[in-house]
Amino acid sequence: MDTVLLLTHTEADGGLPRAALEALSAARAVGGPLVVGLFGGSVERAVAALGGAGATKVLAVEGPAFADPRYGTDAAAAAALAKASGASVVLAPATSRMARVAAGVAQRLGGRVDTHVTQVAADGGVAVTRWFYKQRIEARLRRKERPWVLLVDPGAYPPASLEGGAAPAVERLALAADGLTRTEVLGLRAPSSGEQTIRPDAKLLFVAGAGWTKKQASGKPEPERAEQLILGLLRAAGASLGSSKSLVDQAGEGQKVFEFMTHLNQVGQTGSTPRHPKGLATCCHGEEPHVVGWRFIRERRAVNLDAGCGWARGKADVLYVADAFAVMEKVNALLAEKG
Amino acid sequence: MSTGYQIVVLGSVVPDPLQTLEPAQTPQGPGLKNELMLPHVLDPWAAHALYEAANLAARTPGSKVTLVSLGPKAKLQQVMMAVGQKVPFELVALDGPAGGFTDPHEVAARLAETVKALPGLDRSRLLLFGGWESASRGAGVTLQLVGERLEIADQFQGVDRLTPGEGGSFEVLERVEGGKHQVSRCAGAPAVLGWATGELGEPKNNPQIGMANMRGVMPALQKAAPAPVGTGGVEFLSVAVPRAQRETRIVKDMSPDDVARELVEWIGQD
Numbered sequence: 233m234d235t236v237l238l239l240t241h242t243e244a245d246g247g248l249p250r251a252a253l254e255a256l257s258a259a260r261a262v263g264g265p266l267v268v269g270l271f272g273g274s275v276e277r278a279v280a281a282l283g284g285a286g287a288t289k290v291l292a293v294e295g296p297a298f299a300d301p302r303y304g305t306d307a308a309a310a311a312a313l314a315k316a317s318g319a320s321v322v323l324a325p326a327t328s329r330m331a332r333v334a335a336g337v338a339q340r341l342g343g344r345v346d347t348h349v350t351q352v353a354a355d356g357g358v359a360v361t362r363w364f365y366k367q368r369i370e371a372r373l374r375r376k377e378r379p380w381v382l383l384v385d386p387g388a389y390p391p392a393s394l395e396g397g398a399a400p401a402v403e404r405l406a407l408a409a410d411g412l413t414r415t416e417v418l419g420l421r422a423p424s425s426g427e428q429t430i431r432p433d434a435k436l437l438f439v440a441g442a443g444w445t446k447k448q449a450s451g452k453p454e455p456e457r458a459e460q461l462i463l464g465l466l467r468a469a470g471a472s473l474g475s476s477k478s479l480v481d482q483a484g485e486g487q488k489v490f491e492f493m494t495h496l497n498q499v500g501q502t503g504s505t506p507r508h509p510k511g512l513a514t515c516c517h518g519e520e521p522h523v524v525g526w527r528f529i530r531e532r533r534a535v536n537l538d539a540g541c542g543w544a545r546g547k548a549d550v551l552y553v554a555d556a557f558a559v560m561e562k563v564n565a566l567l568a569e570k571g
Numbered sequence: 572m573s574t575g576y577q578i579v580v581l582g583s584v585v586p587d588p589l590q591t592l593e594p595a596q597t598p599q600g601p602g603l604k605n606e607l608m609l610p611h612v613l614d615p616w617a618a619h620a621l622y623e624a625a626n627l628a629a630r631t632p633g634s635k636v637t638l639v640s641l642g643p644k645a646k647l648q649q650v651m652m653a654v655g656q657k658v659p660f661e662l663v664a665l666d667g668p669a670g671g672f673t674d675p676h677e678v679a680a681r682l683a684e685t686v687k688a689l690p691g692l693d694r695s696r697l698l699l700f701g702g703w704e705s706a707s708r709g710a711g712v713t714l715q716l717v718g719e720r721l722e723i724a725d726q727f728q729g730v731d732r733l734t735p736g737e738g739g740s741f742e743v744l745e746r747v748e749g750g751k752h753q754v755s756r757c758a759g760a761p762a763v764l765g766w767a768t769g770e771l772g773e774p775k776n777n778p779q780i781g782m783a784n785m786r787g788v789m790p791a792l793q794k795a796a797p798a799p800v801g802t803g804g805v806e807f808l809s810v811a812v813p814r815a816q817r818e819t820r821i822v823k824d825m826s827p828d829d830v831a832r833e834l835v836e837w838i839g840q841d
Contacts, residue, residue: 328746332727332745334712335710335711335716336715339676340719345710345716363709364709365592365671365709366706366709369592369594370812371807374806374808375804414724414758416756418742418754418755420753420754421753428750429750495731496731496746502619502706503768510838512834535830539823549818550820551821551822552825552833552834554825554827559834560831562828563831563834567838
């Protein structure tokens with residue numbers, strides 16, 4: 233039976249990232265003895281939260297040198313924890329911090345790595361499910377090589393419920409940070425657009441397509457009106473903003489279409505594949521937003537003027553054949569009334 | 572003494588992202604139906620890395636861009652005809668499969684050997700660029716694995732900007748959660764940078780660049796070393812396109828007011 237290590241960094245406050253509890257659910261699906269490995273500036277709150285997690289052991293690397301997310305120190309800490317655990321299967325949440333180092337850690341362990349794991353099963357040995365070709369093809373696979381490092385995608389599992397109880401004992405590993413890195417983390421920066429439009433925890437993903445910048449009934453493009461309508465919906469519904477590639481590329485080509493739109497908003501193709509309970513696509517006519525960008529959106533609706541839109545048909549639950557400008561104006565008014 | 576960066580971009584070819592893909596079983600493991608018939612492009616994120624590399628090299632005198640690409644020679648030739656028109660680079664080609672089901676550890680071993688063997692490689696000037704993920708395997712691990720094999724301890728993923736600073740240092744913007752960037756300063760090369768989209772548009776075709784590139788691309792393709800990478804120790808239990816056809820309700824005759832009311836009700840439901 234494989235010994236399983238749940239490997240994660242801690243947050244700035246020393247607590248667990250939410251995705252770590254989701255990865256814990258995946259770790260439980262493997263079965264086998266569970267060890268938890270934590271690294272970060274401080275691990276105190278994370279350890280306290282692990283009461284009832286069922287871990288046989290908690291290992292930790294902590295200290296100011298390990299507080300910042302950077303490859304050199306994180307990879308060293310994670311590899312030390314994995315080695316000390318003796319685990320043959322290492323599960324980690326696919327946060328940006330763990331994604332930066334997972335493969336490097338596998339290489340240091342002489343093991344193998346697989347990422348974007350959406351399902352872990354233990355029937356006849358550990359097997360995982362993941363996507364290939366930008367969420368177009370799904371494969372189930374297993375490997376003989378160990379240790380096997382697995383990055384579990386956020387949202388693939390519900391957060392593990394912990395029964396509480398006494399915090400487990402912690403074994404702290406001494407790890408010198410000298411010479412591990414030449415990188416200094418200076419801080420975080422929000423996009424220069426000023427308004428935060430990406431909200432990973434939002435219930436609704438609002439996808440804007442290039443149609444928002446095309447000629448309207450007035451005979452000319454109305455980007456200012458479009459901007460007001462889109463931002464109005466984001467504010468009123470607390471939605472997150474996604475965009476088709478064609479729309480963000482317009483912004484990158486010097487056509488200042490929407491000030492708040494950057495490549496970070498793009499879904500599908502060279503963009504993200506976000507997870508939200510609901511998605512509303514407007515003025516999109518391509519495969520990318522409807523297939524790839526929507527792969528992990530549970531309920532999907534679309535508003536566009538093309539009843540025969542081949543990508544919305546079969547991918548959306550409801551396709552409203554209507555003018556998105558007129559619809560969104562009314563939606564915003566109704567949401568404002570509801571307060 | 573030489574100055575500037577030696578920028579090595581790792582990137583290969585992928586089926587055009589707008590193609591419909593179907594898996595197929597081959598003697599070498601899973602693959603795509605009619606894989607070699609599909610139109611291919613340079614992997615989109617790797618293409619961003621290449622454009623950023625060329626831009627950085629143009630701003631930093633003495634720099635050189637080398638594109639190391641592992642893929643089927645015939646497909647590489649087709650794709651390089653288009654990519655070669657965009658920015659100046661030197662190609663080092665490896666002839667092998669570029670499909671998404673190949674094992675990244677095998678691919679990384681080949682790429683690392685090739686980078687180590689580049690003539691005149693100077694680690695103190697080396698920036699290893701690539702896409703932070705591919706549009707084929709989409710794992711985001713190959714670049715890291717190559718970096719580890721080259722013992723490079725400063726790595727960045729999801730990079731959107733690199734700004735050279737004083738004394739060889741540079742500032743990096745990496746994508747992190749919540750649509751934010753983490754800002755870091757690295758003391759200098761060597762470093763690994765896995766690019767997201769960056770900030771540059773696709774360069775326009777430039778016939779002069781194309782002519783100059785082609786003088787090196789064709790010989791590089793002719794002497795491409797075989798790189799028969801496989802699926803490693805992976806056992807594929809199933810490979811399939813998910814059957815996710817939804818019954819779409821098409822609403823044609825509803826007024827914008829009624830559509831809005833229905834949407835607001837839907838948005839409000841738990």
